[in-house]
Amino acid sequence: KNEVEQSPQNLTAQEGEFITINCSYSVGISALHWLQQHPGGGIVSLFMLSSGKKKHGRLIATINIQEKHSSLHITASHPRDSAVYICAVDAGNQFYFGTGTSLTVIP
Amino acid sequence: DAGITQSPRHKVTETGTPVTLRCHQTENHRYMYWYRQDPGHGLRLIHYSYGVKDTDKGEVSDGYSVSRSKTEDFLLTLESATSSQTSVYFCAIRQGSSGVNTEAFFGQGTRLTVV
Numbered sequence: 619k620n621e622v623e624q625s626p627q628n629l630t631a632q633e634g635e636f637i638t639i640n641c642s643y644s645v646g647i648s649a650l651h652w653l654q655q656h657p658g659g660g661i662v663s664l665f666m667l668s669s670g671k672k673k674h675g676r677l678i679a680t681i682n683i684q685e686k687h688s689s690l691h692i693t694a695s696h697p698r699d700s701a702v703y704i705c706a707v708d709a710g711n712q713f714y715f716g717t718g719t720s721l722t723v724i725p
Numbered sequence: 726d727a728g729i730t731q732s733p734r735h736k737v738t739e740t741g742t743p744v745t746l747r748c749h750q751t752e753n754h755r756y757m758y759w760y761r762q763d764p765g766h767g768l769r770l771i772h773y774s775y776g777v778k779d780t781d782k783g784e785v786s787d788g789y790s791v792s793r794s795k796t797e798d799f800l801l802t803l804e805s806a807t808s809s810q811t812s813v814y815f816c817a818i819r820q821g822s823s824g825v826n827t828e829a830f831f832g833q834g835t836r837l838t839v840v
Contacts, residue, residue, distance in 0.1 A: 648827075651829060660815075660832060663831070666829075704767070706829075711773065711781075712773060715768040717765060
């Protein structure tokens with residue numbers, strides 16, 4: 619049973635393309651996190667949100683609490699955006715994680 | 726960057742040997758977590774701590790023990806390492822149990838190989 623589902627699992631894009639990664643969850647949450655992991659690297663938190671929308675540079679995250687769904691958008695994608703993006707939900711004393719979306723941006 | 730460090734970053738050990746991984750924080754956060762990351766599974770919770778000497782099991786706790794004798798350190802021990810424990814281990818910290826203002830921070834990971 620997966621409390622958090624992400625799609626797509628893998629994504630290849632040309633530089634400059636608009637990218638969307640989706641996350642659906644089945645548990646009650648107080649917040650949702652989008653995380654980034656570069657190959658062989660640690661995990662960095664991109665966003666924490668509980669409602670609406672947040673924007674950092676070329677990254678935008680939205681959440682619909684009623685539909686239990688969140689999206690991460692990357693505008694004007696760049697090869698340095700190539701990484702695994704992980705959705706995580708805050709459900710009390712612990713987090714539940716999606717299996718990640720592996721993004722490759724080709725120059 | 727949040728003050729969280731894991732050690733060692735890489736380790737190769739033999740089956741049957743004990744191994745201890747350390748997570749150290751300088752943020753004075755109450756909650757600390759140990760996860761393992763495996764292909765196709767995402768991050769799965771091994772154990773977590775909600776205060777000094779207060780710990781609880783996660784979904785994949787078999788074969789692991791933890792200790793937290795002071796706020797800044799959370800140790801994960803494999804009493805007798807097995808090949809199935811080959812994985813990347815991540816530590817995470819956060820201030821409160823849950824809530825809209827509770828940011829979480831992750832360590833750089835420890836790559837453990839059991840041969």
